[in-house]
Amino acid sequence: MEELLEQLADILEIDEIKPQDEFESFEDWDSLSVLSIIAMVQSKYKIVLTATEVRNSKTAQGLFELIKNKG
Amino acid sequence: MLFKFKNAKISGVLTIVPKNVVKFDDEVNNYTFSPKQTLKLKKIMGYEERRIAPSGVCTSDLCEYGVKYLFENKLLKKDEIDALILVTQSPDYYMPATSNILHGKLGLKEDVVCMDINQGCCGYIIGLIQSFMLLEQPSIKKVLLLNGDVLSPKISKKDRNSCPIAGDGASVTVLEKTEYSEFVLADIKTDGANAMCLNIPAGGFRMPCSAETAVMKQDECGNIRSLNNLVMRGDDVFNFVMTKVPTQIEFLLKENNMTKEELDYFVCHQPNRFMLQKLADKLEVNYEKLPNNIVEKFGNSSGATIPTNLCYNFKDELLNKTLKVCLSGFGIGLTWASMLINIGKLDFCEIIEY
Numbered sequence: 001m002e003e004l005l006e007q008l009a010d011i012l013e014i015d016e017i018k019p020q021d022e023f024e025s026f027e028d029w030d031s032l033s034v035l036s037i038i039a040m041v042q043s044k045y046k047i048v049l050t051a052t053e054v055r056n057s058k059t060a061q062g063l064f065e066l067i068k069n070k071g
Numbered sequence: 072m073l074f075k076f077k078n079a080k081i082s083g084v085l086t087i088v089p090k091n092v093v094k095f096d097d098e099v100n101n102y103t104f105s106p107k108q109t110l111k112l113k114k115i116m117g118y119e120e121r122r123i124a125p126s127g128v129c130t131s132d133l134c135e136y137g138v139k140y141l142f143e144n145k146l147l148k149k150d151e152i153d154a155l156i157l158v159t160q161s162p163d164y165y166m167p168a169t170s171n172i173l174h175g176k177l178g179l180k181e182d183v184v185c186m187d188i189n190q191g192c193c194g195y196i197i198g199l200i201q202s203f204m205l206l207e208q209p210s211i212k213k214v215l216l217l218n219g220d221v222l223s224p225k226i227s228k229k230d231r232n233s234c235p236i237a238g239d240g241a242s243v244t245v246l247e248k249t250e251y252s253e254f255v256l257a258d259i260k261t262d263g264a265n266a267m268c269l270n271i272p273a274g275g276f277r278m279p280c281s282a283e284t285a286v287m288k289q290d291e292c293g294n295i296r297s298l299n300n301l302v303m304r305g306d307d308v309f310n311f312v313m314t315k316v317p318t319q320i321e322f323l324l325k326e327n328n329m330t331k332e333e334l335d336y337f338v339c340h341q342p343n344r345f346m347l348q349k350l351a352d353k354l355e356v357n358y359e360k361l362p363n364n365i366v367e368k369f370g371n372s373s374g375a376t377i378p379t380n381l382c383y384n385f386k387d388e389l390l391n392k393t394l395k396v397c398l399s400g401f402g403i404g405l406t407w408a409s410m411l412i413n414i415g416k417l418d419f420c421e422i423i424e425y
Contacts (some may be wrong), residue, residue, distance in 0.1 A: 002162035030108060031232070031292050033303070034113065037305055039349050042313055 007044065008060055011036045018056055019061040037063070061068050076203040076255040078248060081363050081412070083146060083419040085243040086391070087219070088369055089124040090424045098134040102231040103293055112235070117344030117363065121238040121370025124221045128160045128425070130311075131169050133241035134217040135176050138425050142177075147245060147421045149177070153211040154184040156201055158194035158218040158374055160172055160403070161185060161225075173217070184211070191269070192340050192402025194218050194374025199398070200257050202246045216244040219375040225271055227287070233303050236343050238370015242378035245418070256327050257410035258319055268307045269403040269411065273298040309346055311361070312401050312415040317353045320397055321407050327411055329406035330354055333395065334411075336385065340400040341365035341376035375398065381414075382422045389420045 009017045021049050034051045047070045057063040057065050095118040099109050110116050121172035157170040170185040190197045195218050202214040219241025226237045272286035284298035347363035362384045365376050393415030401407040
């Protein structure tokens with residue numbers, strides 16, 4: 001989870017993201033963030049996510065669980 | 072589907088791009104981007120400049136201009152052409168085939184095979200494979216492969232998914248028989264179940280264009296387009312490229328007992344900088360070996376990005392020596408096709424403006 005939070009903060013260009021923070025509350029959240037998450041999850045965790053799955057996961061916690069369930 | 076060819080080669084590549092340059096900075100107000108997002112997109116995706124054909128100019132016009140340039144500069148003789156293949160998704164008409172129209176405009180002899188192939192992103196590889204197959208016939212000594220698209224009229228200016236990368240362009244490639252055994256290995260794969268990942272819903276026989284199909288609507292991501300416009304599920308395309316293309320390239324290398332290090336370059340279709348960098352990462356090759364700079368200079372002209380890539384990045388090398396390259400195209404269809412080929416000492420390799 002720690003690693004995932006760091007990666008997400010990187011993508012969203014923020015200092016820190018908490019597990020319950022809503023992705024859509026970030027100023028920089030857009031389709032490019034979604035694509036960057038898809039690419040990051042593929043290279044780090046070897047898991048293929050769709051844009052809808054990433055959007056529906058809503059938060060870092062949601063994304064973490066999605067990756068866990070798909071892994 | 073694995074293909075092997077010998078005794079044939081590419082002898083010249085010409086790329087034709089429209090003079091008209093459209094800059095991302097000038098169009099940024101069409102989309103709902105903050106200034107920060109704009110900067111980020113330029114940096115990550117490589118949005119900068121793209122070439123757009125003037126209204127009314129079709130793919131065939133760029134092709135005709137290119138072939139006539141070769142005739143005029145004595146780089147190609149009219150009577151030597153035994154086959155003319157046009158790979159495009161933007162034909163002049165439903166019927167007749169645009170290759171036949173070009174045959175007439177170019178004044179070619181009667182004894183010529185003409186065919187249109189409807190293919191996009193990997194159209195160049197499909198066209199090369201078709202050309203090599205034709206060259207296996209005793210009566211065919213030289214093939215003219217035309218590949219390009221002018222799809223900008225079909226792309227909504229308010230679709231930030233597709234518009235900032237779209238470019239128009241065409242290419243002319245000459246292939247001929249050789250006496251020595253030049254080796255070519257290629258593979259084509261298809262996933263028709265996902266054919267609609269990239270499509271233009273209206274305009275064919277299934278859904279003819281009407282007043283209704285021209286209505287502009289906003290999608291959930293804020294892109295505005297009509298059913299007459301091109302639509303792309305970008306994430307699906309990205310996932311497909313990352314999972315299928317490296318496997319295909321590795322399969323071809325193994326089939327040829329070759330390592331990545333033995334290849335001089337990976338000359339890939341150019342969808343955007345981001346996808347190409349991720350593809351290079353996955354293939355574990357450095358960015359110099361897999362160029363990603365075509366979208367920023369010319370835009371994505373579907374199949375023609377590979378010849379544009381060859382002419383823009385490797386002109387001097389390709390005129391003077393032979394390179395071992397992997398050509399790779401991927402996208403609409405979904406289709407992905409790659410080719411290992413020795414290419415070089417070309418008669419011509421340049422970009423001209425229309």
